[in-house]
Amino acid sequence: MVSLTVFLFIALSTNYAFCARILGVFMTPSYSHQVVYQPIWKELSLRGHQVTVITPNPLHDARLINLTEIDVSSSGQIFKNKNEESLLVEISMLKEVKRLSEIYEQVARHQLSHPDVQALLKDKNQTFDLLLVEYLHQSMYALKDIYNCPMVGITSLGLTAYGSEMIGNPKNPAFDPDMASKVSVHESFQDRFFGVFYDLITRYSTKYVLLNKLDKIIAEYIDHDIRPLSEICQEFSLVITNSNLAIRKAKPAVPNLIEISGIHIQKPKALPKDLKSYLDNSTEGVIYFSLGSNMKSSLIPPKTLNNLMQVFSELPYNILWKFEKDELPNKPENVEIRKWLPQQDVLGHPNVKLFITQGGLQSIDEAIFKKVPMLLIPIFGDQYFNAHNMVRKGAALSLDYHKLTKETFKTAILELMSNPKYQNRIDDLSEIASDQIVPALDKAVWWIEYVLRHNGAEHLRYAERSVPLYQFYMFDVLAVLIVGVLAILYIISATTKIAFGLFKTSQNFFENTVKKKSE
Incomplete structure (x- = not known):
């Protein structure tokens, strides 16, 4: 009996000591996205962590005494208006990317200006040990600089081209199309060509257009020295993505990319x-x-x-x-x-x-x-x-x-x-x-707490994630090799021409000499 009491005391003490202050920011005003995130912040709260969440779909569960939810559901009207006015209109992929970028900007402006969000950001006494942030809305990555804590990204979808680049995850655009593409695999040269073109366009537009716009929006609403988002984007300790081999093809992944699937699947309930x-x-x-x-x-x-x-x-x-x-x-x-x-x-x-x-x-x-x-x-x-x-x-x-x-x-x-x-x-x-080794929720929470246990888990991060694309894909090496091969071929060609010329000259000399002797 004594040993059991001691065990329970140690277990409870350990759990209490491990409790962290966690800020979650999940911006997309769409319930289909939020159902993936809700189980995570609920479970973290139930495990004793002090969790504050900015979300358009709060749980409003009074039993979760460690949970504070900031309701930004008013931003849902932006998403609703933008979708209802254009969803059934056929547009190109590039126009769709532009439309979604405009939604990101408007949602960011609305949520950052929300009175409750402003109150949180201006509270100088607030500290957090971890930032959980939706891995689609880059504007909220800025909160990492405010609270100077590790950052974990979570997405209800797969990774975009730029999302892969941020953590250095291998993504060959010729064979692994972006999730905004209309195909999941390129089957012809034309497909691969336009896949690479589209990949480069979306990366460029995100990194040099959208992020610059979001930097300006952040400067309007956050009274704090914030580095450029393109720099903060490189600092994810971990990214949790909604995917598994039943819905995607096998491909390489860096250690800090964690897949979960079915996290929102609930136990069967009786129908009305x-x-x-x-x-x-x-x-x-x-x-x-x-x-x-x-x-x-x-x-x-x-x-x-x-x-x-x-x-x-x-x-x-x-x-x-x-x-x-x-x-x-x-x-x-x-x-x-x-x-x-x-x-x-x-x-x-x-x-x-x-x-x-x-x-x-x-x-x-x-x-x-x-x-x-x-x-x-x-x-x-x-x-x-x-x-x-x-x-x-x-x-x-x-x-x-x-x-x-x-x-x-x-x-x-x-x-x-x-x-x-x-x-x-x-x-x-x-x-x-x-067929999963552990339920998706347990896996997600274990990895989030892993980052807390290891002070940001720097060892999981791919060191070369920030190298330029031309280095990542070895374009510079290939260019040198091509130039080297061309130089060698040129030297061989030039040497051959010279040798052939000398041979013709000597042949002509020999023929002329023989001709003179015969005369």
């Missing part, structure tokens, strides 16, 4: 009675249709909406549709609409046979873990990349929203519902995704 009854009685199968939290089905133009409904009316299956209005004119009898649905539990019902989705990474994660094949209709951002990747892996089909017809839509649905190969493949991917 009416919804459960509807799904239970749909013995022919159910198609679940949702375009996610950013793109709303209610924004689909009437002509396209009517085409979708006509196809649904011709199917022998029930359709459960996340539709954000109370009524859907001319709704077919086999279509059930709801403004909100518990997506994970719906996908987990055995009668749900197909998921029609826009291809957001969290939705794909859920479909994989719940073993439901997908029909992907990408709209913006990384959704094209994700859709192409799932099609290549054999677990889905994909349709271009801007070229969607009744015929292609119906054909794709019938193929996915009748051909067992898609179900077999999603089953395989689910086994890969779920």
Whole structure:
């Protein structure tokens, strides 16, 4: 009994001594992003750390006594307005990058100027042992200089080209397209050429255009000496990314890049009675249709909406549709609409046979873990990349929203519902995704505490992460080798010409000499 008491005392003392003051900043005003971050800051709080979080989606859980949340949900209107006005407009990848950059700038300005954020930044008595920051919004990296503490990045997506560069992670643009690309692998010379071009453009625009703009915004709202963001970007102790081998191809990674997947997947919960009854009685199968939290089905133009409904009316299956209005004119009898649905539990019902989705990474994660094949209709951002990747892996089909017809839509649905190969493949991917040595949340928190235990874990960081691109890809070495080879070839050519000239001269001399003697 005494030994048990001593053990508990030591354990509790150790835990208390290890408690840290952690600042989390997760800027993206989109619930699909925040669901990846919420379990992390909640678990850190439950483990005794004093956690302060700036977020547009606070938990508001009174039981978390170690958690302080700064609610910046008002920035969601910026994201909503920018998306709703342009999501269904077909634009080039470069214009999409520009659009997203403008959103970053507006969100940064709004959140940095928020009264509660300003109160935090101006509190000279505040100290933090660690900065957790969303690895998409570079403006908040500036807080590292204010609190002079290690920094861990977390992203609900994969890494951008510049995101890889910041930690020195190998990324060959010819074979590893950026997640904002419309393909997940380059299959032709033309693809590789434009992949490299796009990679260089996005790196340049981020490093020399966006970061400079954000530096100016930071100077407006932070009364502190802040180094250029391009310099702070090099100082991540660790980056946690939402990915695994079920949704990406194998590729090299630096030690401080940690992958997690399925962190937002919850334990199954009972469905509402009416919804459960509807799904239970749909013995022919159910198609679940949702375009996610950013793109709303209610924004689909009437002509396209009517085409979708006509196809649904011709199917022998029930359709459960996340539709954000109370009524859907001319709704077919086999279509059930709801403004909100518990997506994970719906996908987990055995009668749900197909998921029609826009291809957001969290939705794909859920479909994989719940073993439901997908029909992907990408709209913006990384959704094209994700859709192409799932099609290549054999677990889905994909349709271009801007070229969607009744015929292609119906054909794709019938193929996915009748051909067992898609179900077999999603089953395989689910086994890969779920076969993890530890749960994703435990892995993420362990690595965050690892950085705390090792004072920033400098030993994990790739020392050459800040070298210029031309050195990283050895362009200078290749240039010298090419020039050297060309010089050698020139010398050989010149020597050959001289030797050939001397040979011709001697030959002519010999011929002339013989000719004179014969005369």
